[in-house]
Amino acid sequence: MISLKQSSHRPGRRDHRGHELVAPSGMSSRDLANESIAGLFARPGRMILAVFGTVIGLAALVATLGLSRTAENRIIGRFDELAATEIVASAKPGPDGPIPDALPWDAPARATRLLGVAAAGSISAIDIGDTLIGTSRVSDPRSQTQFSLAVQAASPGLWDAVRADLKTGRFPDEGHSIRHERVAVLGPGAATRLGITGVEQQPAVAIGDDLYLVIGILHNVERQPDMLGAVIIPEGTARHDFSLNGPEALVIETDIGAASLIARQLPLALRPDNPAVLKVASPPEPQRVRDNVQSDLDVLFLILGGVSLLVGAIGIANVTLVAVIERTGEIGLRRAIGASRRHVAQQFLLESAVMGFVGGILGASLGTLVVVAVSAFQQWTPVLDPLVPFAAPVIGAIIGFLSGGYPAIRAARMEPVEALRSGT
Amino acid sequence: MADPVGPVVHLVGVGRRFGTEPPVDALAGVDLSLRNGEWIAIAGPSGSGKSTLLNVIGCLDRPTSGRYFFDGIDVAGLSDKQRAGLRARGIGFVFQSFHLLAHRSVLENVMLSEVYRKGPHAGRRERAADALAQVGISHRADFLPTRLSGGERQRAAIARALVTRPRLLLCDEPTGNLDSTSTENILGLFEDLHRSGLTIVMITHEHQVAERAQRRVNIVDGLLSEAT
Numbered sequence: 001m002i003s004l005k006q007s008s009h010r011p012g013r014r015d016h017r018g019h020e021l022v023a024p025s026g027m028s029s030r031d032l033a034n035e036s037i038a039g040l041f042a043r044p045g046r047m048i049l050a051v052f053g054t055v056i057g058l059a060a061l062v063a064t065l066g067l068s069r070t071a072e073n074r075i076i077g078r079f080d081e082l083a084a085t086e087i088v089a090s091a092k093p094g095p096d097g098p099i100p101d102a103l104p105w106d107a108p109a110r111a112t113r114l115l116g117v118a119a120a121g122s123i124s125a126i127d128i129g130d131t132l133i134g135t136s137r138v139s140d141p142r143s144q145t146q147f148s149l150a151v152q153a154a155s156p157g158l159w160d161a162v163r164a165d166l167k168t169g170r171f172p173d174e175g176h177s178i179r180h181e182r183v184a185v186l187g188p189g190a191a192t193r194l195g196i197t198g199v200e201q202q203p204a205v206a207i208g209d210d211l212y213l214v215i216g217i218l219h220n221v222e223r224q225p226d227m228l229g230a231v232i233i234p235e236g237t238a239r240h241d242f243s244l245n246g247p248e249a250l251v252i253e254t255d256i257g258a259a260s261l262i263a264r265q266l267p268l269a270l271r272p273d274n275p276a277v278l279k280v281a282s283p284p285e286p287q288r289v290r291d292n293v294q295s296d297l298d299v300l301f302l303i304l305g306g307v308s309l310l311v312g313a314i315g316i317a318n319v320t321l322v323a324v325i326e327r328t329g330e331i332g333l334r335r336a337i338g339a340s341r342r343h344v345a346q347q348f349l350l351e352s353a354v355m356g357f358v359g360g361i362l363g364a365s366l367g368t369l370v371v372v373a374v375s376a377f378q379q380w381t382p383v384l385d386p387l388v389p390f391a392a393p394v395i396g397a398i399i400g401f402l403s404g405g406y407p408a409i410r411a412a413r414m415e416p417v418e419a420l421r422s423g424t
Numbered sequence: 425m426a427d428p429v430g431p432v433v434h435l436v437g438v439g440r441r442f443g444t445e446p447p448v449d450a451l452a453g454v455d456l457s458l459r460n461g462e463w464i465a466i467a468g469p470s471g472s473g474k475s476t477l478l479n480v481i482g483c484l485d486r487p488t489s490g491r492y493f494f495d496g497i498d499v500a501g502l503s504d505k506q507r508a509g510l511r512a513r514g515i516g517f518v519f520q521s522f523h524l525l526a527h528r529s530v531l532e533n534v535m536l537s538e539v540y541r542k543g544p545h546a547g548r549r550e551r552a553a554d555a556l557a558q559v560g561i562s563h564r565a566d567f568l569p570t571r572l573s574g575g576e577r578q579r580a581a582i583a584r585a586l587v588t589r590p591r592l593l594l595c596d597e598p599t600g601n602l603d604s605t606s607t608e609n610i611l612g613l614f615e616d617l618h619r620s621g622l623t624i625v626m627i628t629h630e631h632q633v634a635e636r637a638q639r640r641v642n643i644v645d646g647l648l649s650e651a652t
Binding site: 022023024025026027028030031035038042043329330332333334335336337338339340341342343416417420421 | 475479482484485497502503504505506508509510511512513517519521523525526527528532536537539540541542545584596
């Protein structure tokens with residue numbers, strides 16, 4: 001609103017302060033977006049050519065950043081969740097075999113008290129000499145009824161620690177162990193050889209002269225695969241029947257990431273009096289590779305990406321400038337139907353910013369694809385900062401916006417009179 | 425725009441000097457008053473200053489001397505933006521070369537007129553369709569301008585000028601690119617619009633075209649004279 005003292009010859013068109021009321025022209029942001037996008041997509045082929053440089057530049061940047069991160073973070077060997085959570089403690093070898101009585105009977109209980117231990121149980125191989133194992137003491141000359149099988153003793157916690165699952169029946173519990181009950185679980189290999197397929201008929205196996213009731217048949221174990229071919233009896237029963245001196249090995253399942261810590265604490269927790277007698281087998285720390293040679297290459301690629309971005313910016317500026325000159329008539333028309341210089345400039349700025357934005361999306365997609373493809377080929381895990389692909393369109397839009405500056409100024413400076421005269 | 429009684433266009437001693445060396449007076453003291461509903465033809469040879477006059481009347485250019493009142497408003501006192509607002513709401517332009525956007529349908533071209541006037545989005549399409557019906561080319565609404573004949577293109581351009589219901593229709597050689605049949609059709613359309621009360625300023629160098637107007641003025645060397 002402008003105050004005009006001499007003003008018009010016709011009263012009645014003023015507000016109460018005597019100001020002339022002529023509203024300026026205006027454009028809603030929705031219209032601005034419509035006009036810019038319609039202007040762009042009128043010539044899609046040219047737009048694609050214009051954004052090509054930006055696409056290449058941003059793709060190079062995204063791919064470089066992604067690949068250097070991926071290479072930095074690649075882990076030698078496969079990460080094995082099973083191996084990474086397993087610890088086995090046993091006696092250190094002495095001059096004549098393993099040091100005796102190295103593991104205490106309450107080793108599983110002592111280990112379970114440590115934070116980070118998910119399950120712990122002890123396992124021991126039982127030496128039964130030449131004793132054969134069978135289901136029947138009848139000697140059948142036509143087929144074998146007695147077999148030479150391994151016998152192992154397991155503490156109640158072992159089943160969880162080795163991730164055992166049953167085909168049928170149940171695991172022996174604490175009670176069986178305490179009461180020295182003669183029960184057994186068969187590994188699937190042992191069950192097949194003995195011809196036992198189920199526990200409903202309450203089958204029994206004879207170890208030497210003693211009968212053991214089969215209460216369960218294993219389906220599989222994830223650790224200690226020896227168990228699959230063995231007859232497994234409770235630890236307490238083994239102490240009573242076979243004079244087991246002490247557990248042979250302690251199997252521990254840790255929480256993910258706790259293995260190395262538990263491995264350090266374990267000897268002291270089990271044998272505070274003499275931790276040196278124990279041998280603890282723990283998984284190796286995952287190793288990360290850092291390649292210094294790689295980073296020199298990165299700088300080169302980043303420079304290349306930057307150069308292509310510059311070329312891309314010039315490309316957008318060029319195409320927008322051509323469009324401004326080509327659309328002189330349109331600019332004149334827009335001015336005639338009420339566009340201000342600012343409206344015209346806004347439209348061309350937005351057009352070039354959208355071009356950069358589209359280039360950024362395409363570039364980010366292309367760059368991400370390169371990272372994934374190279375990683376797949378190298379069998380690496382692709383690592384990409386999520387910010388990078390999302391930042392690319394923003395960077396593209398800023399580049400487009402900046403490169404549209406000069407053409408937009410040219411468009412805004414056009415005199416409508418001359419623009420209209422210059423044909424369509 | 426409000427009061428329909430006073431003159432729509434009122435020029436008092438309007439001059440436009442271009443700052444070349446030596447300076448050129450494209451307009452020299454033009455007085456012109458145009459009542460509401462008048463149809464005036466401004467005729468003159470090329471270089472006579474008629475385009476300059478059109479630009480001044482259309483608020484695209486400012487006079488260097490004299491006063492110009494559009495619909496009672498002193499245009500000299502307005503900012504660029506306010507004059508743009510005046511163009512968006514008060515003046516419809518029709519050009520010799522149509523100036524239709526080649527990549528938009530006829531209907532979208534007509535809708536373009538409302539983009540800069542801060543009007544409501546709702547009903548824009550309907551108003552554009554009405555304007556196309558008014559000039560008799562509803563059946564071409566979804567065509568691209570390049571598929572239209574010259575006469576149809578000019579009708580589309582006139583629809584674009586009419587859709588904002590302007591106070592003044594400003595035509596720069598509206599029949600300059602048309603054959604005689606199309607010219608006759610367009611002039612017939614102008615007669616209809618004139619009868620419906622629209623104020624029309626038409627610049628032309630063709631006498632047969634100028635003669636169709638209700639009032640004729642000649643311009644020679646920046647000076648206006650009423651023709652009989």
